[in-house]
Amino acid sequence: MIRPHLAGxxxxxGLTALPLAANAxxxxxxxxxxxxxxxxxxxxxxxxxxxHMVWYRAGSADEQPxxxxxxxxxxxxxxxxxxxxxxxxxxxxxxENGGSDNAFTSWDYTAYHQRVxxxxxxLMMEMEADRMRDLVLAEDEVVTERQVILEERAQRTxxxxxxxxxxxxxxxxxxxxxxxxxxxxxxHEMEELSLQDARDWYERHYHPNNAILVVAGDATPDEVRAxxxxxxxxxxxxxxxxxxxxxxxPSEPPHIAQRRVIYEDARVANPYVSINYxxxxxxxxxxxxxxxxxxLAEILAGSGFTxxxxxxxxxxxxxxxxxxxxxxxxxxxxxxFTLINMPLPGTSLEQAEDHxxxxxxxxxxxxxxxxxxxxxxxQIEAAxxxxxxxxxxLARAYGxxxxxxxxxxxxxxxxxxxxxxxxxxxxxxxxxxxxEEATTIGYLxxxxxxxxxxxxxxxxxxxxxxxxxxxxxxxxxxxxxxxxSTPETAPMTEEVSQ
Amino acid sequence: MxxxxxxxxVAALAFAVPSYADIVNIQPVTSDGGIEAWLVEDNSIPFVxxxxxxxxxxSIDRPDARGAVHLMTALLEEGAGDMDAQxxxxxxxxxxxxxxxxxxxxxxxxxxxxLTQNRGEVLALLRxxxxxxxxxxxxxxxxxxxxxxxxEADANDPDTIAAAEFNALTFGDHPYGSRLEGTPESVAALTxxxxxxxxxxxxxxxxxxxxxxxxxxxxxxxxILDTLLGDLPTSDVALPEPSEVSDVGxxxxxxxxxxxxxxxxxxxxxxxxxxxFFPAFxxxxxxxxxxxxxxxxxEVREQRxxxxxxxxxxxxxxxxxxxxxxxxxxxxxxxxxxxxxQDEWAEIAENGITExxxxxxxxxxxxxxxxxxxxxxxxxxxxxxxxADDMPIDYIASRNDNVRAVTVEDIQRVAAELVDSDAxxxxxxxxxxxxxxxN
Numbered sequence: 001m002i003r004p005h006l007a008g009x010x011x012x013x014g015l016t017a018l019p020l021a022a023n024a025x026x027x028x029x030x031x032x033x034x035x036x037x038x039x040x041x042x043x044x045x046x047x048x049x050x051x052h053m054v055w056y057r058a059g060s061a062d063e064q065p066x067x068x069x070x071x072x073x074x075x076x077x078x079x080x081x082x083x084x085x086x087x088x089x090x091x092x093x094x095x096e097n098g099g100s101d102n103a104f105t106s107w108d109y110t111a112y113h114q115r116v117x118x119x120x121x122x123l124m125m126e127m128e129a130d131r132m133r134d135l136v137l138a139e140d141e142v143v144t145e146r147q148v149i150l151e152e153r154a155q156r157t158x159x160x161x162x163x164x165x166x167x168x169x170x171x172x173x174x175x176x177x178x179x180x181x182x183x184x185x186x187x188h189e190m191e192e193l194s195l196q197d198a199r200d201w202y203e204r205h206y207h208p209n210n211a212i213l214v215v216a217g218d219a220t221p222d223e224v225r226a227x228x229x230x231x232x233x234x235x236x237x238x239x240x241x242x243x244x245x246x247x248x249x250p251s252e253p254p255h256i257a258q259r260r261v262i263y264e265d266a267r268v269a270n271p272y273v274s275i276n277y278x279x280x281x282x283x284x285x286x287x288x289x290x291x292x293x294x295x296l297a298e299i300l301a302g303s304g305f306t307x308x309x310x311x312x313x314x315x316x317x318x319x320x321x322x323x324x325x326x327x328x329x330x331x332x333x334x335x336x337f338t339l340i341n342m343p344l345p346g347t348s349l350e351q352a353e354d355h356x357x358x359x360x361x362x363x364x365x366x367x368x369x370x371x372x373x374x375x376x377x378x379q380i381e382a383a384x385x386x387x388x389x390x391x392x393x394l395a396r397a398y399g400x401x402x403x404x405x406x407x408x409x410x411x412x413x414x415x416x417x418x419x420x421x422x423x424x425x426x427x428x429x430x431x432x433x434x435x436e437e438a439t440t441i442g443y444l445x446x447x448x449x450x451x452x453x454x455x456x457x458x459x460x461x462x463x464x465x466x467x468x469x470x471x472x473x474x475x476x477x478x479x480x481x482x483x484x485s486t487p488e489t490a491p492m493t494e495e496v497s498q
Numbered sequence: 499m500x501x502x503x504x505x506x507x508v509a510a511l512a513f514a515v516p517s518y519a520d521i522v523n524i525q526p527v528t529s530d531g532g533i534e535a536w537l538v539e540d541n542s543i544p545f546v547x548x549x550x551x552x553x554x555x556x557s558i559d560r561p562d563a564r565g566a567v568h569l570m571t572a573l574l575e576e577g578a579g580d581m582d583a584q585x586x587x588x589x590x591x592x593x594x595x596x597x598x599x600x601x602x603x604x605x606x607x608x609x610x611x612x613l614t615q616n617r618g619e620v621l622a623l624l625r626x627x628x629x630x631x632x633x634x635x636x637x638x639x640x641x642x643x644x645x646x647x648x649x650e651a652d653a654n655d656p657d658t659i660a661a662a663e664f665n666a667l668t669f670g671d672h673p674y675g676s677r678l679e680g681t682p683e684s685v686a687a688l689t690x691x692x693x694x695x696x697x698x699x700x701x702x703x704x705x706x707x708x709x710x711x712x713x714x715x716x717x718x719x720x721x722i723l724d725t726l727l728g729d730l731p732t733s734d735v736a737l738p739e740p741s742e743v744s745d746v747g748x749x750x751x752x753x754x755x756x757x758x759x760x761x762x763x764x765x766x767x768x769x770x771x772x773x774x775f776f777p778a779f780x781x782x783x784x785x786x787x788x789x790x791x792x793x794x795x796x797e798v799r800e801q802r803x804x805x806x807x808x809x810x811x812x813x814x815x816x817x818x819x820x821x822x823x824x825x826x827x828x829x830x831x832x833x834x835x836x837x838x839x840q841d842e843w844a845e846i847a848e849n850g851i852t853e854x855x856x857x858x859x860x861x862x863x864x865x866x867x868x869x870x871x872x873x874x875x876x877x878x879x880x881x882x883x884x885x886a887d888d889m890p891i892d893y894i895a896s897r898n899d900n901v902r903a904v905t906v907e908d909i910q911r912v913a914a915e916l917v918d919s920d921a922x923x924x925x926x927x928x929x930x931x932x933x934x935x936x937n
Contacts, residue, residue: 046542049869079790088800091790096858098865100789115869147803154758155806155826159656266755269651305587315584318640321647344643375592382594382613388543389873 028398029221030408033228035237036209040398040408041224042216044391050217051392052124053113054132055399057212058205060185061107061178061249061333069149069185070201072105073193076145078112079103083134087141090127097123107179108332109403110205115392118218125213125231132206133235142195150191153184161265161444165274169442172259173276176250177333207238212402216395247405252278252334255438264447270321271445272342273349273356277436281331282414284407290329291417292429293337298376299368299426300325300339300360306372308363309339309356319344319355332404337433349443360434368423380418522871524881524891527716529723535708536881536891537719540874544614546712547874549882550727552606553705556678557738557817559696561671565680566688566696569638569645571601573693574608576637578626583637586623595620597627603678604816605886606700611875614713625726628701633693642685649682656760656927660824663752664762664925672741674818703730709881712874741818745921749836749934752927759832759928763839764822765921768912770814770887776900777908778812778821778916783859784851784909785842785917786810786823791858793846797838798825804835814887821916833932840919847917850910864898 027043060071081087094101099116114124157163167182174180184190213232215224255278282290301309301324313320322342328335339360343352387394401411525537556567575597576583590597595612608627612620652658662677669675679685706727710719743766768778786794786809794808810823827835851859871877884893926933 046540047868047872049872088790092858095789095791095862096865098862098867098869100866100869117865117869144801144803148799148806151758151803151826151828151831152806154828159756159758159826267654269654270647303587303591305584306591311584314640318636321644345647371588375588379591379594385543385545385613386611389545389875392872 028408028412031221031225033208033233035233035235036241037228037232037235038212038402039224039228040212040214040402041219041221042214042391042394042398043218043220044216044388045218048118048218049115050118050121050215050219051113051115051395052121052128053111053214053216053395053399054128055109055111055212055214055403056205057108057210057247057403058110058201059106059108059403060181060183062205062247063178063181063201066189067193067197067201068181069183069190070193070197071110072184073146073149073190074198074201075103075105075110075112076149077137077142077198078131078135080141080145081136081138082131083136084130085127087138090131093123093127099124105183106400107183109400111396111399111403113395121215121219121223122227122231125227129231129235132208132211132232135202135206137195137198137202139195142198146190146193149184150187153187153190156184157182158187161263161268164265165261165263165442165444168261168263169274169276169440172261172442173278173336173440175253175255177252178249179333179335207241208232208235209237210241212399214395214399214402216391247332249333255436258438259440261440261442263442263444265444266447268444268446270342271349271443272322272340273353274442274444275339275353275356276440276442277337277339277433278334279327279337279433281333281335282329282401282404282406282410284405284410287329287406287410287414287417288421288425289429291414291421292425293327293433294329294418295373295376295421295426296430296433297325297327297337299372300363302376306375309359312359312362313341313355319347320352323356330400330404330406349445353441364427364431364434367427370423373423373426377419380415384415522877522894524894525716526891527710527719527723529720529728531724531728533703533706533708533723533727534885535710535719535723536885537709537714537716538711538877538881539713539715540711541713543874544713545874546612546614546617546710546714547878548610548612549709549878550608550610551707551709551882551886552608552700552702553604553707553886554700554702554733554735554737555602555605557603557673558699558735559673559678559680560692561673562684563688563692563696564673564676564684565645565678566692567606567700568601568679569642569685569688570631570633570693570696570700571599571606572641572645573633573637574599574627574631576641577632577634578623579630579632581626582632582634586626590620590623593620593623595623597624601678603674607879607882609875609879617714621722621726628726629729631697633690633697635690638690638693642688645679645685646682649679649685652679656754656756656758657762657824657826659752659754660760660762660925660927663750663927664764664822664923667746667750667923667925668743668764668820669741669818670744672817673738674741674815698731699733699735701730702733703727704732706730707882707885709878709883709885711877711881738817743818743820745918745923747918747920747922749924749926751930751933752925753929754927756829756928758826758828759926759930760824760826761832761836761924761926762822762824763836763922763924764813764820765918765923767812767814767819767821768916769819772819774908774912774915777904777912780856780859780863780901780904781846781851781909781913781917782810782812782821783863784855785846787859789862793842794823794839797842798835802834802838804831804838808835808839829929830931832926832928832930836924836926836933839924840922843917843919843922846913847919848914850906850913853906856904856906856909860902860904863901867898 029041031039058071063070079088079091091101094114097116097120099114101114103112112128116124157167171180213228279293280289299308301307304310309323313323320341320343324340326338339356341352341356398411522538527535527537559566577586593616598609600607610624666675745765768775784793786792788809798804798808805825805827808825813820813822
């Protein structure tokens, strides 16, 4: 099978993306520095390398109105000068030490990471601690870098009908909560972001007691503690952060109206319908609902062959090119559950919407095939084994969870919570979710024929590819920076890289 | 999405930091039946990763059946033996194993992950895939429809258009000149017999390279190789001839309504087995290699803010090595960005690089290499790729010495021969402002 919009490469079956994160080995240690900086160590001594990550509890959803994109813009500017380092010297030193570094911004966090030989861990901490407090911003660099993020927006979003559609759909889904704003920012606001805006953002959020250090690889907790105390421990906590810890954001009012978004673009080759439901996220000590929703998405569309929706709509009835169900539970605030149906040519999106909703109704009637449920449960067990092979991946999972309000204990309990979920639990949450009528329904489609004659309606379809992947990295490309322009990407897992 | 058109030649990167040598203790394994594989045994996690690289890939399509190997590869997961697609997938999922199938210009790659506890059952399924694919009529039609929808989407994607146009201009009738996915017309015309022929030609025992990493011993691997691959046929079609690269410098504009132009550029490059490969490899790192510190990133992004990213690479496709690059810039800025690239191309050809740049590139390349051997799946891929590229088994140990041995004089000489701004051709897809339209 080939997934439309993904190239004809990377065809894969088996082991779909069950978002686990807990390694069976249990070699995860956590502690907190005196200044409040949280530390997680994930041991993997198979190779003499470490992943060093610093996560700030500050993402685009923490931005003030009118400042969209500042979290991501500051992330770019963090690679400029500090009082000790020249502009871009941070990356130069990482590279001279054979390492790689990057950063990414999401709604709930901003993270900086390097992968280096294990004996360079102290150096990474020294530099990361330096830029946590001593960034020096210059006006001319801010102006040039603003041009870079505008080009980034052009490449990721403005040239891609799918990305523009996702942006509009999110904006319509959240009436009040800032998850409705694009991480990269609205262009008209990005154009106005200033040096002072960047400084203010930095001063407000970049403090040790607002940060999480994650080290994964060939390092012991004792080594990490000693190095972290030396480099990060000297930075004073900001007492004002305490009040921000709960990160109160504008909350969603009850949704009482269905919303419809129609985005027309002449470059749309494969129109599709997308249906958003608001859904609960994983919460500390209370992950059961999120686990049931995770399994629901897996049961509905986790496998292109054996899941409910692809089986019925792609394989048996052959009405759809592609159907998907997405749920990203790792989120600070209320998240979304999304259904997508890309019909075969010749079927209208109205019909496609009816088809997938009818299929969901049928699922609610018929329930879950116990054999399918058993296979998924076994895959969850197996994922604990496979995940041990990827310490850097575990580092990301822990960091994202902790920056989204979860604890190490929650992350470690997650596979068990999934495993304890029953068919009845999944059906109960499914009935609740799909009873929701105030959904947001989006159509991504070509303009109607008379509008299509207007050349101005055209815009390009472009995949937001990583711009700097070297070809020898092709097998590994895409490790950073999710591509949000394909319908396969769950809206809430989007990240924007440096 | 430029990376799609590249062969994933991970094997070019090797390391020689002594402390890492033990990590990849490669054992060559030859089965009783004469099938060879490279193995890195690591029993710390109870699973094994296996990569099978079949030389040939999309470039062995008959000229009148472009896209056949690609469509055939997509159908490998659509059932095998007595199992239809759903039954097959359910079996594999029930074993918590994964198979992935990738097709490139020169290789067809099958990557497998399997738990130790049910390895035998997974390997039996894999054997069915290799020897008894079904190509059921309904599956063929369904996947053909999926391929056609991808081709339709790609026809609206400026990055894809740019790369395809560049390849068509550069390679003409050679298989590299057209897309391995085929055209809507060629894909529509493919018959089941074409797919059977493609399977017969692509999955052959004399062109397979095997890399294995994880929880498996050499004693266990030997018999597995014979069972899995021993009954495959030998090759019946020739690999493509080397291609002449038509190096005509200039700029080709493809008009496309979009706010940002996609640019793909390049000229003839250097083969991996060329004695000057390493100087060229290091030079490329300085000019436009990955990361944020190349000359092009500095000049185009950091100094001028003309792009989000720009990179160059040595394209090492077997029939035609290339030196290539790509970026996107707003329509109003793209002319300036192209001029900067041309200037940097001329500058490095004229003056080479500095000692400081060389030292920085060598430090990065030698230091980064060992960090790649960081998981069973990655290692299995590297092992198979090395064999597919005819690298010696001790290449890993000598690679960093080869990088370190490069001098500024080597690079000056190689840059003068290889880098040629007059031969550099740009394909620009968009509505660029102020660009002379040539060719």
